[in-house]
Amino acid sequence: MLRRVLLTLAMAATVAAGVACRNRTPSGDAPPPAADLGLAPDFSVTDLSGQTLTLSSYRGKVVLLDFWATWCIPCREEVPHLVELQNKYREAGLVILGISVDDEVAPVREFYRTYKINYPVAVGDAALAERYGGILGVPVAFMIDRHGRIQWKHEGQTAAAVFERDITALLARR
Amino acid sequence: MRLNALAVVCLILTLAPQSVRAQAVAKPGIKPAELVTLLKLPKAQQPLIIQIGFRVMFQQAHIPGSEFIGPGADATAIEQLKKRVQNLSRTASIVLYCGCCPWDRCPNVTPAAKALAGMGFTNVKLLDIPTDFGTDWVSKGYPVQKGS
Numbered sequence: 001m002l003r004r005v006l007l008t009l010a011m012a013a014t015v016a017a018g019v020a021c022r023n024r025t026p027s028g029d030a031p032p033p034a035a036d037l038g039l040a041p042d043f044s045v046t047d048l049s050g051q052t053l054t055l056s057s058y059r060g061k062v063v064l065l066d067f068w069a070t071w072c073i074p075c076r077e078e079v080p081h082l083v084e085l086q087n088k089y090r091e092a093g094l095v096i097l098g099i100s101v102d103d104e105v106a107p108v109r110e111f112y113r114t115y116k117i118n119y120p121v122a123v124g125d126a127a128l129a130e131r132y133g134g135i136l137g138v139p140v141a142f143m144i145d146r147h148g149r150i151q152w153k154h155e156g157q158t159a160a161a162v163f164e165r166d167i168t169a170l171l172a173r174r
Numbered sequence: 175m176r177l178n179a180l181a182v183v184c185l186i187l188t189l190a191p192q193s194v195r196a197q198a199v200a201k202p203g204i205k206p207a208e209l210v211t212l213l214k215l216p217k218a219q220q221p222l223i224i225q226i227g228f229r230v231m232f233q234q235a236h237i238p239g240s241e242f243i244g245p246g247a248d249a250t251a252i253e254q255l256k257k258r259v260q261n262l263s264r265t266a267s268i269v270l271y272c273g274c275c276p277w278d279r280c281p282n283v284t285p286a287a288k289a290l291a292g293m294g295f296t297n298v299k300l301l302d303i304p305t306d307f308g309t310d311w312v313s314k315g316y317p318v319q320k321g322s
Contacts, residue, residue, distance in 0.1 A: 069228055069245075071245050103228060103230075125233075126229075129234055135234070137307055137308050138306075155308075155309075156276075
């Protein structure tokens, strides 16, 4: 009798854990209503290749602005998905910009090469982070529409399906 | 016998996701609200608080009186940490925090905690940050300082 009770409890716990894990995974359904968090603060930074990146020069494109760090595990897991998304939606008008918050540029260059990143990456500073409301955890991604307005902000690791959902929604808008 | 084995398997499956998922070996030992209470004590009675995350975050907001060392995942930062504490009593009260991401995924806290444990420090606590520093400290209205 006791064995059966223990077995039942163990199986119930397993099912509950499985449900909890599934519920933590974003479903990739239709996006929530756009938040329109205002115009994305303009900025100019120098990317790893020495080119000047100015956010406002990307008007007309959909921009995924990603704050990240090379040592950040959730960030590292996101990057391959971002590379895939950039490949998939580049022609349609997607631009991904990576702003590293690493303390040094050398590991960022190494990471850029190792992960074969196919979008511009620059090293940011506290001033830029504060203009975006404070980057007090990583990764943080801002989805910016063709008019330069922030429509969604994702804090923490974000599933590729969620990014793709946002990207396709913004690409469809004019 | 079969029922026992099945029960054991189910329990392992229940516990495994968390143990596999957790990147940090070290576990949090002090909650933000508790540390806030300690910050009200005279400086000499407060723990040494060290941020082992990233400078850009430290400059935007850090716990008052805390010192920046750098990401614990970086060997250079660990050396800096060891230098900082080498002359302290091994029973000194030290709090380590990062806040880059959930503590159980943070690559910085465990190396730092292990370094101090290896030096013989016995009173080291990790700040419990379930989400990130912005969410679990700044947004709660706890005291912050800015700058280097």
